[in-house]
Amino acid sequence: MTTDVSGLTRVRADRVRGIAVGLRHLRGPLLPILHAVQRDLGYIDAVDVPVIADVLNLSVAEVHGVVTFYHDFRRGPGGRVMVRVCRAEACQAVGAEALAEHATRRLGVGFGGTTADAAVTLEETFCLGNCALGPSVQVDERVHGRVSPARLDALLAEAGR
Amino acid sequence: MTGPVRVFVPRDSAARSVGADAVAERIRAVAGREVEVVRTGSRGMLWLEPLVEVATPAGRVGYGPVAPEDVDGLVAAGLLDGRGESLGLVEDLAWMRRQQRVTFARVGVVDPRSAADFEAHGGCAGLRAALAKSPAEVVEEVVESGLRGRGGAGFPTGVKWRTVLGAAADVKFVCCNADEGDSGTFADRMLIEGDPFTLIEGMTIAAYAVGAREGYVYVRSEYPDAVVALEAAIALARERGWLGERVLGSDLAFDLHVRVGAGAYICGEETAMLESLEGKRGMVRAKPPIPALAGLFGRPTVVNNVLSLASVPAILADGAAAYAALGTGRSRGTSVFQLGGNVARGGIVETPFGITLGELVNDLGGGTASGRPVRAMQVGGPLGAYVPVSQFDLPMDYEAFAEAGAMLGHGGVVVFDDTVDMAAMARFAFSFCAKESCGKCTPCRVGSVRGVETIDRIRAGVDREKNLVLLDELCELMTDGSLCAMGGLTPMPVRSAVRYFDEDFEGAS
Structure with a gap:
């Protein structure tokens, strides 16, 4: 019944090392590596940091500093679907704050939170470049415009929530 | 006429955000005859998206906004022959006729995935002309055009290039800042999604002019469609010999790479962007040295x-x-203005500098989307001033805006109606700065937090007069003492809100 935790950790470390070795020839490879790890493994675990640091010959502190600087990099698992509500000025001008409040109420989590069933992670974002068709919401990589509370409910339903 | 009917449906992410993919799919499904659906960029008439165009002998006829469920009826009424209830010829629409498209000439017209289409519409002509000149002549041509940096700072582009050309180094770089994080701006995204080859061509010319062999485009992660479009175009450009060892058969060697940001607004500041490209935290560098001399990895x-x-x-x-003949004063050429927020007709307006703010917002934009009166416009992004309607006559040029205590920035105009709470917007400016500050300098890192607290006290009616004075002193300190534009310009929206909309700062009584 016990899971081989050290085995899983080793598998993950090998994956991360493989990604880092594959990209270390790039100029300034750290951000491309972190993006690739997150794409492949869902987030950047604390145990990934020394592996990446070792491959790039950086200190653990340097890599940790970069992971924590950028909003995009998650340090734990997120939900199956990522929902980002734009709260920048142009969307605020057409009701983004009411939509943001609706989203938190509907999902029962705050921004940065993940629903208890791990279905959705809700995040705020500041500008999706869809400023003439706001309020805008991004579901995974896809931007949706003119999102009313009812439309957000429909998008969440499509996403299985 | 032989061959399939050509139908154009934008692939631009704004058009997709309101259903363009489903419209394109439905047209293919119900056409009943051979059609070629070309996925273009957007014309920039975003209130008409999804805008469907059909090629006819007279020109391209437009239909929009088209919902997926409208397609069957439109096709039955003769859409594929340009008949039925249409907008008429797209080029003849008042919104288009009012503009003079130079930078955006091909956006919405061509297929951004087709190098042949790009070339058929005049692509590569600038690069060929550049390669026929010496690098120094190319630099002087750009100086003479009067082109100034469109990112917001307005520094003469050619002068910057001259500095890099004159710098001796083993390696030089060309970097494109596509970290378009300002709310209300989307022209960079639309250019990259709608005509990426033009950006590649411009960077190749820059590389030739300054002696660089390697270029990077830093695109924000919020723009996944732009990343895909640009990477596809770079791959095609390499196949065509527009990038690589011998560009267009010349001695120029230049290659281009895309790097994706990671959700940090500050990386739109050029030195923070360079740090990020190097794989570091996006911390602003002190200048000098300027990036033209010591930029990416310390190279010019x-x-x-x-x-x-x-x-x-x-x-x-x-x-x-020809370029310098357009515009006004020291603002030469055209600028690509972007109308967003609470505006009836939002989108892209490329005109020579000098059009007034009121012409943009009222004549082209049609006022607010809500139908209520316009109360304020924020021009130039989150660090730009809030401008009241009494300044509708302000001409869109760098100096006129600076004189009015505002800035043109990247050309974004966000419209607000009379329900806006300007004290809340001023508070937002500080809280955004607090969230996005890189933390390197104290005026920005700490000042922004103190700004939020001070506005909260003013709104709560606590020592209003004293706190307004404190707010003004804080703004002055941030303006004078911050390392970069983030902390240095956050006071601009705050002070303009207090100056023009002081009734919103009355506080609870």
């Missing part, structure tokens, strides 16, 4: 905005004089 580097670089091919193709 051209850092230009997307629109600056994308304007260069036209300047080389048609000559500096």
Whole structure:
């Protein structure tokens, strides 16, 4: 019944090392590596940091500093679907704050939170470049415009929530 | 006429955000005859999206906004022959006729995935003209055009290039700043999604002019469609010999790479962007040294905005004089303005500098989307001033805006109606700065937090007069003492809100 935790950790470390070795020839490879790890493994675990640091010959502190600087990099698992509500000025001008409040109420989590069933992670974002068709919401990589509370409910339903 | 009917449906992410993919799919499904659905960029008439165009002998006839469920009826009424209830010829629409498209000439017209289409519409002419000149002549051509940085700072592009050309180094770089994080701006995204080859061409010209062999485009992660479009175009450009060892058969060697940001607004600041490209935290560098002398990895580097670089091919193709003939005062050429927020007709307006704010918002934009009166416009992004309607006559040029205590920035105009709470917007400016500050300098890192607290006290009616004085002193300190524009300009929206909308700062009584 016990899971081989050290085995899983080793598998993950090998994956991360493989990604880092594959990209270390790039100029300034750290951000491309972190993006690739997150794409492949869902987030950047604390145990990934020394592996990446070792491959790039950086200190653990340097890599940790970069992971924590950028909003995009998650340090734990997120939900199956990522929902980002734009709260920048142009969307605020057409009701983004009411939509943001609706989203938190509907999902029962705050921004940065993940629903208890791990279905959705809700995040705020500041500008999706869809400023003439706001309020805008991004579901995974896809931007949706003119999102009313009812439309957000429909998008969440499509996403299985 | 033989061959399939050509139907154009934008692939631009704004058009997709309101259903363009489903519209394109439905047209293919119900056409009943051979059609070629070309996925273009957007014309920039975003309130008409999804805008469907059909090629006819007279020109392209437009239909929009088209919902997926409208398609069957439109096709039955003769859409594929340009008949039925249409908008008429797209080029003849008042919104289009009012504009003069130079940088955006091909956006919405061509297939951004087709190098042949790009070339058929005048692509590569600027690069060919550049390669026929010496690098120094190319630099002088850009200087003479009067082109100034479209990212917001307005520094003369050619002068920057001259510095990089004159710098001796083993390696030089050309970097394009496509970290378009300002709310209300989307022209960089639309150019990259709608005509990426023009950006590639502009960067290649820059590389030739300054002696660089390697270029990077830093695109924000919030723009996944732009990343895909640009990477596809770079791959095609390499196949065509527009990038690589011998560009267009010349001695120029230049290659281009895309790097994706990671959700940090500050990386739109050029030195923070360079740090990020190097794989570090996006911490602002102190200047000097300027990036033109010590930029990416310490090497001389051209850092230009997307629109600056994308304007260069036209300047080389048609000559500096033609470009400089447009515009007003020291603001030469055209600028790509972006209308967003609470506006009836939002989108892209490319005109020579000098059009007034009121013409943009009222004549082209049609006032608010809500139908209520316009109360304020924020021009130039989150660090730009809130401008009241009494300044509708302000001409859109760098100096006129600076004189009015505002800034043109990247050309974004966000419209607010009379329900806006300007004290809340001023508070937002500080809280955004607090969230996005890189933390390197104290005025920005700490000042922004103190700003939020001070506005909260003013709104709560606590020592209102004293706190307004404190707010003003804080703004002055941030303006004078911050390392970069983030902390240095956050006071601009705050102070303009207090100056023009002081009734919103009355506080609870």
